[in-house]
Amino acid sequence: MKNTRKWPLATTAVLALTLALTACSSDSGTSTAAATSVASVHGHVHGLGIDPADNRLYVATHEGNYTPGKDGAAQRVGNSKDDFMGFTVAKAKTFLASGHPAPGTGGPGNRGLIESTDSGKTWKTRSLAGEVDFHALDYTHGTIYGYDSTNALLRVSKDGAAWDDRARLQALDIAVSPDAPDTVLATTAEGIAMSTDGGRTFAAGKQPAMAFLSWPKPGALYGLDDSSGLNRSTDGGATWQKAGTVPGGQAQALTAVDAEHILAATQNGVYESRDGGKTFTKRFTVDVGDGH
Structure with missing residues (x-):
């Protein structure tokens, strides 16, 4: 069975977005992917990040966490083959995640919030084990949003x-403004929903619909849509411009490291752009193996 994100019954309203993601398999668009020698990561990709300690790429998947080895090929970090969800790099050597053993x-089937302080080699439970599966985590302003x-x-x-419980909503991803901690965006089936009170309430979602969001700098909000089109907003999501297209079909993850450095995962690979999405280099092939 093909691995997909695990949707609780409470979030069935976003299935329209999920189906759109699943249906997308085209590599069409203006962006190009540079030809490189790449090796595979195993399992559906759930998160991407760069550790500022050494600028190394990390890829969180259904079957563990991967990083480039000395030869550039993918190698598993530590011994864990857990399913890492909601993965984010909080700061140097410190990663946050959720998921399943x-x-x-x-x-427990749901890991709650877990943390690594050695760049993913080992993990410890912080809270909510057995209770919560965070599908999206954002660390900014010294605060964890999940x-x-x-x-x-x-x-x-x-x-x-x-933890402070905020709004109930049906969403796939979240992003927090880098200069306004009370401004939180969420991707919903109706479009992007905005909160201006720290996520206590959200306005109705507005088009365009995005699957994933990443907001590293003021004026550099990125969204990955259901066709793996990379879009950029310079005004906090009020308007959007097409920045490029990530090759490889179905969107799986997005992290904007800064205004120009973009990481994205699609159905067939992990891609990196250093020019704001105009061109992409394939870092790893994604191998879902026996259906994970």
């Missing part, structure tokens, strides 16, 4: 232990 390893897919709820925490 690998088959046969035991533990979309709890189990309960269709936005949660916010300063320390990763105590």
Whole structure:
């Protein structure tokens, strides 16, 4: 069975967006992918990041976390083959994630919030084990913003232990303004929903619809749509311009490291752009193996 994001019953209204993502398999667009020698990561990709400690790429998948080895080929980080969801690089060597344990390893089905302070080699539980599967995590302004897919709820925490429950909504991804901590965006089936009170309430979603969002700098909000089109907004989402197209079909993950450095995963690979999405280089092939 093909691996897809695990949708709780409470979020069935976003299935239209999920179906649109699944249906997309075209590589059409203006962007190009440079030909490189790449190796595979295994499992559907759930998150991407660059560790500022050494500028190394990390790819969180259904079957573990990967990074380039000395020869550039993908190698698993540590021994974990867990399903990493909601993955984000919080700061140097410090990663946050959620997800599910690998088959046969035991533990609760939902990992809650987990943290690594050694660049993904080892992980420890911070909170909500057995209760929550965060499908999206954003760390900014010294605060963790998490979309709890189990309960269709936005949660916010300063320390990763105590959580403030905010709005209930049906979403796939979230992004927080880098210069306004109360401005939170969420991707919904209706379009992008905005909150201006820290996620306590959201306005109705407005077009265009995006699958994933990333907001690294003021004036550089990026969205990946259901056709793997990369879009940029310089005014906080009020208007959008097409920046390029990520090759490889179905969108799986998006992280904008800065205004020009973009990481994106699609159905067939992990891609990197250094020019704001005009061109992409394929870093890894995605191998879903036996259906994961």
